[in-house]
Amino acid sequence: MRIGELSRRSGVAVPTIKYYLREGLLEPGETRAANQADYSDAHLQRLRLIRALLDVGGVSISSARDVIAALGRTDLQPHDLLGVAHHAVTPTRHPDRDTDAWRDARTAADQFVAERGWFVQPNAPARDQLADVIAALRTVNAPEVLDNLDAYATSALSLAEVEVDTVVARGEAVRMLELVVLGTVLGEALFVALRLLAHEHASMVRLAAAQEPSLPAGTPSQN
Amino acid sequence: MRIGELSRRSGVAVPTIKYYLREGLLEPGETRAANQADYSDAHLQRLRLIRALLDVGGVSISSARDVIAALGRTDLQPHDLLGVAHHAVTPTRHPDRDTDAWRDARTAADQFVAERGWFVQPNAPARDQLADVIAALRTVNAPEVLDNLDAYATSALSLAEVEVDTVVARGEAVRMLELVVLGTVLGEALFVALRLLAHEHASMVRLAAAQEPSLPAGTPSQN
DNA sequence: AGTATGCAGATAGCATCGCTATCCATAAGC
DNA sequence: GCTTATGGATAGCGATGCTATCTGCATACT
Numbered sequence: 434m435r436i437g438e439l440s441r442r443s444g445v446a447v448p449t450i451k452y453y454l455r456e457g458l459l460e461p462g463e464t465r466a467a468n469q470a471d472y473s474d475a476h477l478q479r480l481r482l483i484r485a486l487l488d489v490g491g492v493s494i495s496s497a498r499d500v501i502a503a504l505g506r507t508d509l510q511p512h513d514l515l516g517v518a519h520h521a522v523t524p525t526r527h528p529d530r531d532t533d534a535w536r537d538a539r540t541a542a543d544q545f546v547a548e549r550g551w552f553v554q555p556n557a558p559a560r561d562q563l564a565d566v567i568a569a570l571r572t573v574n575a576p577e578v579l580d581n582l583d584a585y586a587t588s589a590l591s592l593a594e595v596e597v598d599t600v601v602a603r604g605e606a607v608r609m610l611e612l613v614v615l616g617t618v619l620g621e622a623l624f625v626a627l628r629l630l631a632h633e634h635a636s637m638v639r640l641a642a643a644q645e646p647s648l649p650a651g652t653p654s655q656n
Numbered sequence: 657m658r659i660g661e662l663s664r665r666s667g668v669a670v671p672t673i674k675y676y677l678r679e680g681l682l683e684p685g686e687t688r689a690a691n692q693a694d695y696s697d698a699h700l701q702r703l704r705l706i707r708a709l710l711d712v713g714g715v716s717i718s719s720a721r722d723v724i725a726a727l728g729r730t731d732l733q734p735h736d737l738l739g740v741a742h743h744a745v746t747p748t749r750h751p752d753r754d755t756d757a758w759r760d761a762r763t764a765a766d767q768f769v770a771e772r773g774w775f776v777q778p779n780a781p782a783r784d785q786l787a788d789v790i791a792a793l794r795t796v797n798a799p800e801v802l803d804n805l806d807a808y809a810t811s812a813l814s815l816a817e818v819e820v821d822t823v824v825a826r827g828e829a830v831r832m833l834e835l836v837v838l839g840t841v842l843g844e845a846l847f848v849a850l851r852l853l854a855h856e857h858a859s860m861v862r863l864a865a866a867q868e869p870s871l872p873a874g875t876p877s878q879n
Numbered sequence: 880a881g882t883a884t885g886c887a888g889a890t891a892g893c894a895t896c897g898c899t900a901t902c903c904a905t906a907a908g909c
Numbered sequence: 910g911c912t913t914a915t916g917g918a919t920a921g922c923g924a925t926g927c928t929a930t931c932t933g934c935a936t937a938c939t
Contacts, residue, residue, distance in 0.1 A: 469906065554856065566842055570846075578839055584815065596804070603800075628816060631817075632816040690888090690933085691935060
């Protein structure tokens with residue numbers, strides 16, 4: 434198919450597809466003549482993956498390029514891809530990390546990981562992310578949230594185990610790689626959305642109940 | 657204190673503080689003369705909150721303004737603030753929602769919420785977010801991730817209950833409002849970081865173990 | 880009193896990101 | 910032969926989050 438049809442079938446504008454080609458997110462089609470290239474169903478699939486990463490996963494163009502490049506490598510194991518996927522979902526914006534307060538928070542983060550017995554690379558970016566949040570919660574003086582660290586970690590671990598099992602359940606290497614990426618990026622979006630829904634439910638049950646006694650009957654609290 | 661000291665103590669550049677003043681994120685200091693204003697510790701605190709929301713929470717300037725405006729209102733109950741906080745963590749980017757595939761996903765999202773017995777406003781933005789992810793997972797043909805919806809929801813609910821309880825445990829209304837915001841925005845960042853750490857741990861234990869038998873001895877799988 | 884520094888408020892500029900629009904020569908389709 | 914579409918290149922655009930500069934005045938130091 435040519436670019437027009439690719440555009441129609443994917444819902445992505447032609448200039449945008451050209452932009453992705455320029456940026457190396459999408460492989461060029463097979464050139465037939467100076468101004469004719471042929472795109473396959475694989476291109477369509479790839480385009481859908483790109484849009485999912487960008488629109489739903491919130492991944493940047495350059496991170497998406499890295500992820501896609503990694504997907505194309507046959508020498509990577511699923512675990513190796515995790516680093517790339519994690520990098521993709523790691524925000525670039527972050528607070529000033531060159532302060533004593535931040536370094537203290539980073540120490541606390543490392544200590545927490547160690548106490549949990551988690552096996553995590555010493556330079557994993559998620560350690561810095563955790564330190565960012567710890568430092569922020571301390572400076573805004575909200576230790577209550579940090580008191581729940583264990584609850585957060587327990588939820589996170591049980592989720593992570595389910596996700597990894599989902600990948601492991603697959604035999605084919607190529608499929609596993611895709612699932613690592615999708616599980617990491619879209620899994621995060623999935624959880625975030627569900628957390629907000631659960632948040633609203635829990636809040637309605639526990640907070641609103643106090644002020645407005647006549648709640649929807651039979652709303653379970655799921656304990 | 658004057659703006660220079662506020663800048664030094666907060667680590668925020670003077671022009672940036674002026675920008676926040678213009679944008680209505682920070683209240684003007686008490687004017688003493690045409691070009692002299694006085695800032696209090698409350699301003700410093702507020703500035704730290706702003707930086708936490710922007711840098712760690714990834715909230716936009718305009719959402720931060722909404723959140724801060726809501727914090728200042730005395731007529732709001734904690735539950736009312738949830739909507740504002742949720743809006744702040746809801747990304748503006750989203751896939752095309754004007755397709756049949758998306759509407760199907762939205763129906764599936766509503767059905768999921770209903771099955772769970774969750775009490776959630778029909779127009780809650782998180783419903784759309786959930787539909788976004790469901791639609792994306794379907795178009796990239798990764799139903800495996802969706803098979804774990806229940807696991808995700810269970811984790812999300814237990815987390816949400818802990819978070820709501822943390823807010824409820826506080827008596828003072830003003831503090832509760834702050835905690836709703838911090839719990840929603842920074843709680844998300846906290847969970848995301850912990851999930852990545854747990855992800856790496858679980859992956860190391862289950863995936864890398866297969867190819868590289870000599871793992872760090874005694875790494876528990878926390879089952 | 881004189882000088883240097885700092886301040887408030889206003890306006891303009893800037894870097895990045897993710898597209899979008901335009902142009903050109905060529906090929907396809909009717 | 911004529912319209913339309915294409916590939917490739919280059920330039921521009923709108924939003925975001927600052928950053929820089931200017932002006933007139935207050936403050937601080939000496």
